[in-house]
Amino acid sequence: MSTATRTSSNSRAGNRSGSREPSGPQTPPGSVAERAPRRRISPERIAAGITLLALLAASIVALDNIGIDPAKMARSWSNAERFFTRVGAISFPEPGELLYLTGLTLGLVICGTLLAAVISVPVAYLAASNTTPGNGWRAFARFFGVLTRAIPDVVFAMVFVLIFSLGALPGILAIGIHSIGMISKMFADAIEQIDEGPRLAIRAGGGSKLQEFMAGVLPQVMPSWVATVLHRNDINLRGSVILGYVGVVGLGMQMSFAFKSLDYGLGLGFALVIFVLCVVMEVVSSAVRAAMLGIQPTGRGLGDRMLRGLRRIRPGSARLGVQAAAASPAAMLYRPWNSARVRNTVWGWIAAAVVVGSILICNIQWGDLVTVWAKVPAIAVQFWPPSFGSYEASTMFDAMGETIAIALAATLLTAIVSIVVGSLAARNVAPNSGVRGGMRLLLVVVRGIPEIILAIVLIVISGLGTQAGTIALAIGGVGLLGKLLADSFEEVKAGPERALTAAGASRLQVYAGATVPQGLRAMIGHTFYMIDCNIRSATLLGIVGAGGVGYYLLNASQGSHYGVVTAIVLMILVTVLLVEGLAIWMRRVFR
Amino acid sequence: MTNPQTPTDTVITLSSVTKRFGATTALNGASIEVKRGEIVVLLGLSGSGKSTLLRHVDGLEQPTDGSIQVLGENVPGLSGRPLRALRSKVGFIFQQFELVPSLSVLENVLTGALATLRGPRLGLWSYGRTNKLAALGHLDRVGLLDRAYQRADTLSGGQQQRVAIARALMQNPEILLADEPVASLDPESSDQVMALIREIALDRGLTVLCSLHQVDLALSWADRIVGLRHGEVVLDTTTVGLTKAQVMEIYGRVATTTRELQAIEAELLADTIAGSVR
Numbered sequence: 001m002s003t004a005t006r007t008s009s010n011s012r013a014g015n016r017s018g019s020r021e022p023s024g025p026q027t028p029p030g031s032v033a034e035r036a037p038r039r040r041i042s043p044e045r046i047a048a049g050i051t052l053l054a055l056l057a058a059s060i061v062a063l064d065n066i067g068i069d070p071a072k073m074a075r076s077w078s079n080a081e082r083f084f085t086r087v088g089a090i091s092f093p094e095p096g097e098l099l100y101l102t103g104l105t106l107g108l109v110i111c112g113t114l115l116a117a118v119i120s121v122p123v124a125y126l127a128a129s130n131t132t133p134g135n136g137w138r139a140f141a142r143f144f145g146v147l148t149r150a151i152p153d154v155v156f157a158m159v160f161v162l163i164f165s166l167g168a169l170p171g172i173l174a175i176g177i178h179s180i181g182m183i184s185k186m187f188a189d190a191i192e193q194i195d196e197g198p199r200l201a202i203r204a205g206g207g208s209k210l211q212e213f214m215a216g217v218l219p220q221v222m223p224s225w226v227a228t229v230l231h232r233n234d235i236n237l238r239g240s241v242i243l244g245y246v247g248v249v250g251l252g253m254q255m256s257f258a259f260k261s262l263d264y265g266l267g268l269g270f271a272l273v274i275f276v277l278c279v280v281m282e283v284v285s286s287a288v289r290a291a292m293l294g295i296q297p298t299g300r301g302l303g304d305r306m307l308r309g310l311r312r313i314r315p316g317s318a319r320l321g322v323q324a325a326a327a328s329p330a331a332m333l334y335r336p337w338n339s340a341r342v343r344n345t346v347w348g349w350i351a352a353a354v355v356v357g358s359i360l361i362c363n364i365q366w367g368d369l370v371t372v373w374a375k376v377p378a379i380a381v382q383f384w385p386p387s388f389g390s391y392e393a394s395t396m397f398d399a400m401g402e403t404i405a406i407a408l409a410a411t412l413l414t415a416i417v418s419i420v421v422g423s424l425a426a427r428n429v430a431p432n433s434g435v436r437g438g439m440r441l442l443l444v445v446v447r448g449i450p451e452i453i454l455a456i457v458l459i460v461i462s463g464l465g466t467q468a469g470t471i472a473l474a475i476g477g478v479g480l481l482g483k484l485l486a487d488s489f490e491e492v493k494a495g496p497e498r499a500l501t502a503a504g505a506s507r508l509q510v511y512a513g514a515t516v517p518q519g520l521r522a523m524i525g526h527t528f529y530m531i532d533c534n535i536r537s538a539t540l541l542g543i544v545g546a547g548g549v550g551y552y553l554l555n556a557s558q559g560s561h562y563g564v565v566t567a568i569v570l571m572i573l574v575t576v577l578l579v580e581g582l583a584i585w586m587r588r589v590f591r
Numbered sequence: 592m593t594n595p596q597t598p599t600d601t602v603i604t605l606s607s608v609t610k611r612f613g614a615t616t617a618l619n620g621a622s623i624e625v626k627r628g629e630i631v632v633l634l635g636l637s638g639s640g641k642s643t644l645l646r647h648v649d650g651l652e653q654p655t656d657g658s659i660q661v662l663g664e665n666v667p668g669l670s671g672r673p674l675r676a677l678r679s680k681v682g683f684i685f686q687q688f689e690l691v692p693s694l695s696v697l698e699n700v701l702t703g704a705l706a707t708l709r710g711p712r713l714g715l716w717s718y719g720r721t722n723k724l725a726a727l728g729h730l731d732r733v734g735l736l737d738r739a740y741q742r743a744d745t746l747s748g749g750q751q752q753r754v755a756i757a758r759a760l761m762q763n764p765e766i767l768l769a770d771e772p773v774a775s776l777d778p779e780s781s782d783q784v785m786a787l788i789r790e791i792a793l794d795r796g797l798t799v800l801c802s803l804h805q806v807d808l809a810l811s812w813a814d815r816i817v818g819l820r821h822g823e824v825v826l827d828t829t830t831v832g833l834t835k836a837q838v839m840e841i842y843g844r845v846a847t848t849t850r851e852l853q854a855i856e857a858e859l860l861a862d863t864i865a866g867s868v869r
Contacts, residue, residue, distance in 0.1 A: 205702065335695075
């Protein structure tokens with residue numbers, strides 16, 4: 001009876017969808033093994049799989065070559081003890097000077113981020129598929145974004161230091177131009193995800209293209225834009241350390257001077273200040289996000305955590321206020337001064353004050369922006385043609401190879417640790433909330449440490465170069481990759497996990513059978529993102545003495561061999577673009 | 592409005608308009624004439640081409656074939672400023688309201704004035720005092736003056752649709768197009784919104800072209816009904832003395848697929864049940 005019912009309902013469903021599936025349970029001849037379709041994998045997937053394996057093998061070889069030897073590390077740890085007894089106490093500069101330097105670093109970073117934020121609006125407008133005036137414009141804007149992202153801000157800073165001499169302007173421009181890539185990409189993605197309805201409504205009412213964008217698109221993407229800019233500001237603050245090494249004023253520069261003059265106590269003091277500043281900035285960003293956007297600090301970042309602890313968030317801060325009754329249109333001409341409006345206005349003025357303060361403290365020589373153009377041709381000539389100068393080509397390729405090796409080895413170490421830590425930090429994988437909380441806290445703490453600071457401190461303490469750089473990158477990466485993996489695992493569908501649990505699978509079997517397969521694509525994507533980040537960071541590590549091509553970059557710049565700078569930048573650019581292309585391909589294949 | 596016309600002149604004329612999206616034909620030689628001040632309902636099942644037809648009137652779609660005259664303008668031939676000028680005289684009300692969620696109610700209404708302003712605007716101050724007063728007046732008309740400074744997404748569906756009506760009024764329109772304006776609303780808000788549209792239309796002598804799928808509502812609300820099926824006009828009649836059964840009969844005669852017949856049967860069945868309950 002039940003079989004008959006099922007069959008008839010099957011056949012009806014089959015008819016409705018118009019498929020020609022057999023409607024009855026007839027059994028065709030032949031055994032199941034004969035009738036089962038052969039498993040077919042597309043050639044592209046095979047190629048992608050082989051590439052992944054090759055990358056894995058390369059990473060293992062790289063890790064082996066770098067030779068992270070626990071025995072050696074232990075020996076260097078005794079170095080560290082000797083080092084600390086020699087340094088004595090960590091010292092700080094005068095409070096007044098420290099305050100000024102902190103303000104200068106913050107002001108420079110904020111100015112740079114804001115510059116990028118403003119330029120990103122038109123770039124994103126051209127790059128988003130639904131607002132771009134044409135495919136040519138779109139390709140141009142996307143390429144511009146990729147280019148600014150691929151060239152490290154240090155390289156921009158080197159060039160601008162040369163053009164503008166010393167001061168804040170090179171740093172602002174370097175941060176500003178490099179940040180366009182990330183901000184405009186995130187912004188363009190947000191524009192592509194908007195609800196087209198309100199925009200269509202404005203078009204139907206006779207609005208122009210620009211009016212559509214301002215009134216229909218911008219208000220929708222504003223929250224994501226603010227969030228991206230704040231996030232980028234945090235990243236730029238971390239990155240400002242390294243800019244000091246190539247002559248951008250601020251805390252980073254003073255730290256580099258201290259280390260160069262072997263005043264380790266003072267250098268470590270600066271490192272500590274920068275670390276604290278980064279943490280404070282995360283808290284402030286989180287507070288600003290909450291206040292401006294009505295986004296509750298529900299995230300797992302350090303800032304969000306501290307903010308949650310500090311205050312109880314009132315719900316509904318996004319509301320502009322409800323009035324009891326309105327007498328006439330004229331009486332309603334101005335927005336009433338309720339608490340929401342007062343709060344918005346106060347925040348607005350604070351933001352304006354921060355921006356003005358940032359510009360003032362940077363003491364920008366605006367005249368430079370006008371006079372500099374006369375100098376550009378002469379300097380541009382020095383940068384062209386690219387050459388390896390007095391270096392052997394093989395030396396340079398080896399150096400680039402070393403940078404890639406550091407990046408791959410660090411990514412491998414990061415990935416191994418992150419899969420364990422990230423999995424245990426995911427709610428649906430962790431055996432209990434204690435383990436999850438502990439792992440999340442670990443990730444938050446690791447993420448708070450700028451990896452450049454970590455590298456510098458490791459190099460200074462242990463005296464090792466490449467190994468210290470690799471370990472610094474690997475540790476810093478766990479904070480990011482671990483968090484991304486944990487979030488991805490938490491986002492997988494719970495249904496398959498429940499099904500496996502219901503079928504009697506163990507916790508580890510559920511993890512391997514349901515959680516990992518669903519999260520695999522995200523895992524591959526995030527790992528490639530990590531390689532991408534690490535290659536860029538690895539070039540920077542060379543500047544602080546951790547091996548690779550960065551060392552030659554700094555040397556060439558300080559020795560005025562600008563053709564060599566161009567050659568090295570081109571090598572970095574090609575590598576970064578290759579990795580990016582590979583990442584896009586992988587994401588497409590493992591969709 | 593610049594040249595006074597007799598109340599009976601034709602403001603919308605579609606002649607044998609055909610629209611194809613790739614292999615599918617959304618409109619198949621549809622012809623309609625709407626006179627000034629008429630309240631017309633486009634009736635049809637989903638996919639019958641109602642939305643596509645409305646979008647052609649506002650120049651949001653280009654016809655594959657046929658001609659479209661609105662307020663004396665040849666719509667497919669317009670672009671740029673003249674097109675925007677025409678659109679500003681034609682208010683459009685959407686099924687999903689299409690307000691900008693993060694903007695205040697008042698600013699959403701003000702976006703209706705964009706066609707009369709030059710350059711992009713963002714923020715209440717950028718629209719000027721005169722426009723603000725006018726917008727507040729329209730909000731008062733739809734009964735939502737007290738919500739002026741609230742975010743649009745904090746309002747209920749019915750309230751949002753009333754804000755959308757105020758936005759359309761901000762354009763000072765001569766024609767009001769409404770695409771399933773109450774399909775996303777509960778019955779009570781739905782009645783409120785339909786009554787409001789009719790009141791405003793009569794007050795201001797607006798021409799209304801509104802798509803609906805509920806036969807009862809269309810009969811009680813419109814002056815005239817135009818039935819669409821597969822992008823073709825299959826019914827065009829005044830509602831005076833027309834009964835639901837007659838409308839259904841016409842649909843029954845032209846319905847060809849089982850799915851359509853089932854939909855019509857369901858409508859009639861629901862009607863019978865409702866009748867017997869009463």
